[in-house]
Amino acid sequence: MLASALIIAICTPFALALILACPPLRGLVWRAMPFAPAPALALAVFTEAPLTVTEDWLILGTVLGLEATARLFLIAATLVWICAAVAARVWMRKDPQATGFGLCFLSAMAGNLGLFLVADAPSFYALFALMSFAAYGLVLHNRDTASLGAARLYIAFVVAGELALFAGFAIAVNEAGSLMLADLRATELSTTAVTLLLAGFGAKLGVMPLHVWLPPAHGAAPVPASAVLSGAMIKAGLYGITVAVPLGSAAYADAGVVVVTAGLVTIFAALLLAARETSPKAVLGLSSVSQMGIIALGIGVSLSVPTAWSVVMPVLVFLAAHHALAKGALFLGTGAFAAQAGRIRAIVMTATLVLPALILAGLPGFSGALGKEALKAALDAGPAGWVPWLTLALTLSGVVTTLIMARFLVQLWRARPAVPASVSGDALILPFAALAVGAVALPALWPAIAGADARPITEATPGKVWPILAGVTVAVAAVIDAHTRRIGWGAFLATLTAPIERATARVTEALARRRRAVARRARALPVAVDGWISARRFGQTGIAVLLVTVIVIETVERRIRPEPEPARVVPAVERPPPETDHAAP
């Protein structure tokens, strides 16, 4: 019964992929695609972990099973796959290459979900390979220059990673004397084996310097494929490390230092790359790289101090689930945004995207912040010298993520992703919203899902808001800076002062208008008076009156005035001009 349930869970997506090869049934397969992960989800939700079923005859003796950790990974992964499948149906409706995409999508799904359900190394390796190679078709799907380049890079890393895993597993199995993953992680494996396994899984995880493939692949793949690449598939790398590397049973101090250093570099260097990246989806990919740096800190500390693993692991699982949902939502939201027609709807969509972005950045009380705080608490078990630096790095990672998210939102508008013509924006909102709601509700749901493993999360402090504020501030400053770089400081200040100048100008103009009115009135009065006067011929009348008056006065005055006395004559004295004195010596 359990065996068949496990086999059905692994094989359903694969069977659908095979049916896809049959043309009359293709429509049916596409309709069924969102339900392909359902058996795995049901298994994860309704069964008690751990369970084990041995199938001796399969490959080299397959052991199917579901452990507690795998169950949590599986739940998060199935949710992302279901939502991405809904989006894929919409995205691929009119695509001429839809069948190939569906085949690769379902095969990758079978591999990704299946690898959580096996307990032996060869089967795990087989399903991991199936997932990795099938995703080649997803990255390549658009078949433009960028996709071809990204796919080439991707397949190179996949082949290298698979080879490292083959060697790592071969050596580990030889040392452990068993094919069971549980025995591998209980054995004190050699450093060679652990290094190879870490390298193989690290390439999937995208920790620097193995991140090179990740941003181009996420940028080039169609939106539903990016969502599962980032939301579900890179988690398989983390799961592989938790399940095959003997963390918690042996110390690998050197590897620990390397991984922690790589993690620290990754967290911050991703920002530098994101600042130069133009495609919004590639920016999201770099955000995943940065987030996996945080995960690497936990792994590195546990490599150095095995006792830390028991407290670190539940937190890493939570962080993985958190990242799966939030990043899946952001990718699907990117598609939904790009498919919106009209400015208003695009603005509303952007505002909605801010929520998962902030959750990822660590909005206090939400999953990102809780996970980071819990990780800080768990890393206290690490080497004493590292703890303050790790705590600082984790705090600053909030700033970094906020900045990357800001870059993402800006680039969303500046380099809007291409969308197939037939995609309707509305249909893409549902899967996005489902994952976004999942990301919001994760802290509340986690105790119910994870049971005792959720304790570090429920006990974590809500987190601080200042990294986000700092990030927003820096982001705004950066936007301003970029803006001024483009148009120059003078022009920028001009835009800033433009409203004041406009107001001043308006006031000035009003005053001037009034002054002109007054002046006009002032000019009009004399004219009016003048007109009135001339109309009434006051001028001539006045002059006539004046003349008459003068004549009258003269006449009257002559009559009444006495004769004047004769005037005293003053003798005129002749004086020579002074110039002549000098001029004629």
Added chain:
Amino acid sequence: MIDTPLLPLVILLTSLSAAPVLFALPERKARLRTALNLAVAALKVMLVILLAWKASQGVIYDVRLTVLPGLDLHLQADPLALMFVTLSAVLWLVTTIYSVGYLEHGPHRARFFGFFSLCVAATVGIAMAGNLFTFLLFYELLTIATYPLVIHNGTAAALRAGRIYLIYTLAGGLMLLLGTLGLWGLAGTTDFVAGGVMAEVAADRPGAARALFVVLIVALGVKAALVPLHGWLPVAMVAPAPVSALLHAVAVVKAGAFGIVRVVYEVFGIDLAQSLGVTGPLAMLAAVTILYGSIRALSQDDIKARLAYSTVSQVSYIALGVALASPIAAIGALAHLTHQGVMKITMFMAAGNLAEGFGIKKVSQMDGIGRAMPGTMTAFTLAALAMIGLPPFAGFISKWYLAQGGLAEGHYWVIALLLGSSLLNAAYFLPMLHRAWFCEPPERVAQIPARPRIDLWLTAPPIITAGFVITIGVLANAPFSPLEWVRFIVDTEFDGGL
């Protein structure tokens, strides 16, 4: 129900006696020839199954015809022989189906199928040979029977290839004759015995024992295409596709590899070979061949040439696993005998279909061919992924056991070698798959109607063998899988040393 101690002889004679009839049949009686071919091939598969079943019940088959005192024509059915016989019988049936379709309207069909039948009879003889003398007889018969097949097309290139092939293999045959005489002279017997017959000789004259080992390995290495004796193999790929398929999968190349297994395990014995210090150089030679073949394959644009160099590389896995002197590596080596056969025959038949259907002979012409020939290319893809060593396909199983065997003996370089080989395999197979599935087809291919121009006779065989590639890998741990069978063989060869 046939139940006779002469069952191995009956199996040998089924194809051997079919040959004259096939030669005699007039050219135009195509249906009769097809019916006879298929009937004999199917009969042989059934007889082999019967033989295997009887042998697993504990019946021991041992047929001896004395030629000279102490020199017998000796046929036996030990587990190793059974494995090779089963492989050749099953793949012969598949290849016969394919050949019927491939040569439907071609000339000289009577000649072709006659020699084809002889060739398989020789392979069966090699498999069941109970001593080196018998082995030598059938080894030479194989050379003679395959030459007309290689030059079947009759073109100048084919004749030249046939000449080169003949020079190499006849020289190898002479070496083998020398070796057989040497063995007879030194040990007084040429029998294949688990644990070897050379212990006393080696104690007295270790130098002579070493020299004999070298002579035998060089003689067999010609057919097994060990570098630098591989020169004939890439040239011989001018042969028709079914011939190449059989040559690379079961007949010639495998005969050499199988002979190496017999010589190391049952003439010298692995412990003796190790103490003589000859396994190390053999392992080195195999390692060089593995890398050299893959590196040369990288630069081949001709599909069949690329596959031929890939064979050079892959067959040496067998020699490597034998030379590592570890029971686990031996499992990998012997399993690869079967696995490589199934994978490579699939690829050659698929390559033949590309040439027949669309005239595609070069890798650079493969753009978009996956959509035009989905069945053929699916088979090719599965076989290529298996060659790279991806689980759960057949190739992974052999590589895994070789790696485990190398590690068990502390040879970490084996891991590096396998990684290098897998990387090279990926580097020359993945671009082919990329072109076939992800590139846009040129006009010429796109315009051809969706229904392939080649019929079921040609498309079915590679799909069937690709099915083997999957089932052998997925059911590796199930009873009667090649892997289980090989474990049983190694258990007897190593005296329960597992």
